[in-house]
Amino acid sequence: MAIDTSVPTPSAPPKLAGRARLILFVLCAAQFMVALDFSVLNVALPDLGRDLGLSQSALQWAVTAFALPSGGFLLLFGRIADLYGRRRLFLTGLALFGAASVLAALAWNPAAFLAGRALQGLGAAVIVPTGMALLTTTFPEGPQRDRALGISGTLLSLGFTVGMVLGGVMTDLLGWRSTMGLLALFTLIVLPLAPGLLPESRTPDRPRLDVPGAITVTGGLLALIYALSTAAQHGFGGADVQVTLVAGVALLIAFGVVESRSAAPLVSLPMLRRRTVAWGNLGGLVTFSMMSTVVFVLTLYLQETLELSAFRTGLVFGVQGVLSAVAGTYAPKVIGRLGARRTLVYSLLGQGLFVAALLGLGTESGALLATAAVSLASMCHLGAIISYGLTVTSGVPDEEQGLATGLVTTTQQVGITIGIPLLGVLATTQGSLFDGVRMVLGVDAAIVVGAAVLVGVGLRRARG
Structure with missing residues (x-):
C-alpha cells in the first residue's frame, strides 16, 4: 500500500483547552529539562575538572555516568509504567531527577558528582518514556496528538541547542555548579504542578513483569x-x-x-514486526545519530579550522535552534497535508541533502554556509523527529503506549550515543582535520539519504 495515499484536507492545528495546555506544558517542560541536561554541562567540563580534581581522561564519566542509566533503563521503565501507573512513575522520576541535580550541584568530590549524574540519568530514564506515554494517551490520535508531539519535538531539539549556548554563559558568569542548579530549579517548577493535572493510566490487567x-x-x-x-x-x-x-x-x-x-x-515481538514500528525507529535512529555527528564535526571545524570563538560558534548553533523552533510550529501542518510517513521520508531526504551542501565548506571561510546548511538540515531533522514518533505510536493500543514510546526514546538515546563514535572519530584520523570533517559529512549525508530510501520502501509496504 502506498504511503498515506489519502491526503487529508489541511487545516489549522486545533486549539487546546486550558487544562490540556497545562498538561502539555508540564510534560514538555520535563522533556525540555532532560534535553537540556544532555548538553548544558559540555562547555563546563574543563572548569568542573579543575574544581573537583577530575583528570582529562576521567571527564568523559561526567557524560557517561548520565548516558548509561538514561539509555539502559528506558525500555524497562516504559514497561513498568504500563503495568503499574505512568503518572506515579513520572512523578517519582521528577523527584529523583531534582534531588540528583541538587547532589550534583553541591558535589564535594568526584564520587558525589558522578553519583548525582548517574541518578539524574536514572530519573531521565523514568521521565522520558512515561512523559511520552502520558502525552500520547492524553491527546487522541489525530490533529491534537500531531500538535502536541510537534511542540514536544520542538522543545526537545531546542533544549539540546539551548543547553550548548546557556552552559557556556552560565559557567562564565556563575560557575559550572549553576548548570546543575538550573536543572533543580526546573524540577521545582514542574513537580508541584504535575500531581493535580496528570491523569493516571496503566494497563487494565497486570501481567507479571518479564x-x-x-x-x-x-x-x-x-x-x-x-x-x-x-x-x-x-x-x-x-x-x-x-x-x-x-x-x-x-x-x-x-x-x-x-x-x-x-x-x-517485556517487548511484544508482534509489535517489533510492525513495519511502522521497525521502519519508523530506523528513521529515528538515523536522524538522531547523524545529526549529532554533524554538530560534533561542525564544532571542530568552526573552532579549529576557522578559529571562531566559543561565543561565535554558539551563535551558529543558536540560529540553528531558532529555525528548528520555527519548523516545529509548521510541522503539524505539513504532517496534516502529507501524513506522518511521507513527512518522515521527505525530512530524512532533506536532512541528507542539506548536510551534503556542507561539503562546500572551505578552509578560510564557510561560517555563513555552515549556519545556513546546518539550520536547514536541523529543520528537516525536527520534521523527522516528530513524524517518526507519530509513525511508531500510531495505531498502538493505549495499554502498550509506554512500550511504544519507550522504543521511541530508546532509539533517540542510542542514536545520540552511537553517531559520534562511529563517524566522528574519522574527523581526527585523516591527514588534516578539514579533510576528516569533509569525509564525515559526506558519509553522514550518504547514510541519511540511503535511510530515506529504505524507510520509504519499507513504509510503502506497511498496512494502514
Missing part, C-alpha cells in the same frame, strides 16, 4: 552504551570497549530469544 527480558535488554543496552561512549573518547582499540561491545550484542540477541519464548514478554 524479569529475564528486563535483565537481558537492560544489560545489553548498558554494555552497548558504555562501549560506544568510551569509544568516542578513546577509540575501539581498548579491551574494555571490545569486551562490553561483544557482551552488549550477545545480551541483546539473548533478549530476542527470551522474548520469543515468554508468555508475557
Whole structure:
C-alpha cells in the first residue's frame, strides 16, 4: 500500500483547552529539562575538572555516568509504567531527577558528582518514556496528538541547542555548579504542578513483569552504551570497549530469544514486526545519530579550522535552534497535508541533502554556509523527529503506549550515543582535520539519504 495515499484536507492545528495546555506544558517542560541536561554541562567540563580534581581522561564519566542509566533503563521503565501507573512513575522520576541535580550541584568530590549524574540519568530514564506515554494517551490520535508531539519535538531539539549556548554563559558568569542548579530549579517548577493535572493510566490487567527480558535488554543496552561512549573518547582499540561491545550484542540477541519464548514478554515481538514500528525507529535512529555527528564535526571545524570563538560558534548553533523552533510550529501542518510517513521520508531526504551542501565548506571561510546548511538540515531533522514518533505510536493500543514510546526514546538515546563514535572519530584520523570533517559529512549525508530510501520502501509496504 502506498504511503498515506489519502491526503487529508489541511487545516489549522486545533486549539487546546486550558487544562490540556497545562498538561502539555508540564510534560514538555520535563522533556525540555532532560534535553537540556544532555548538553548544558559540555562547555563546563574543563572548569568542573579543575574544581573537583577530575583528570582529562576521567571527564568523559561526567557524560557517561548520565548516558548509561538514561539509555539502559528506558525500555524497562516504559514497561513498568504500563503495568503499574505512568503518572506515579513520572512523578517519582521528577523527584529523583531534582534531588540528583541538587547532589550534583553541591558535589564535594568526584564520587558525589558522578553519583548525582548517574541518578539524574536514572530519573531521565523514568521521565522520558512515561512523559511520552502520558502525552500520547492524553491527546487522541489525530490533529491534537500531531500538535502536541510537534511542540514536544520542538522543545526537545531546542533544549539540546539551548543547553550548548546557556552552559557556556552560565559557567562564565556563575560557575559550572549553576548548570546543575538550573536543572533543580526546573524540577521545582514542574513537580508541584504535575500531581493535580496528570491523569493516571496503566494497563487494565497486570501481567507479571518479564524479569529475564528486563535483565537481558537492560544489560545489553548498558554494555552497548558504555562501549560506544568510551569509544568516542578513546577509540575501539581498548579491551574494555571490545569486551562490553561483544557482551552488549550477545545480551541483546539473548533478549530476542527470551522474548520469543515468554508468555508475557517485556517487548511484544508482534509489535517489533510492525513495519511502522521497525521502519519508523530506523528513521529515528538515523536522524538522531547523524545529526549529532554533524554538530560534533561542525564544532571542530568552526573552532579549529576557522578559529571562531566559543561565543561565535554558539551563535551558529543558536540560529540553528531558532529555525528548528520555527519548523516545529509548521510541522503539524505539513504532517496534516502529507501524513506522518511521507513527512518522515521527505525530512530524512532533506536532512541528507542539506548536510551534503556542507561539503562546500572551505578552509578560510564557510561560517555563513555552515549556519545556513546546518539550520536547514536541523529543520528537516525536527520534521523527522516528530513524524517518526507519530509513525511508531500510531495505531498502538493505549495499554502498550509506554512500550511504544519507550522504543521511541530508546532509539533517540542510542542514536545520540552511537553517531559520534562511529563517524566522528574519522574527523581526527585523516591527514588534516578539514579533510576528516569533509569525509564525515559526506558519509553522514550518504547514510541519511540511503535511510530515506529504505524507510520509504519499507513504509510503502506497511498496512494502514
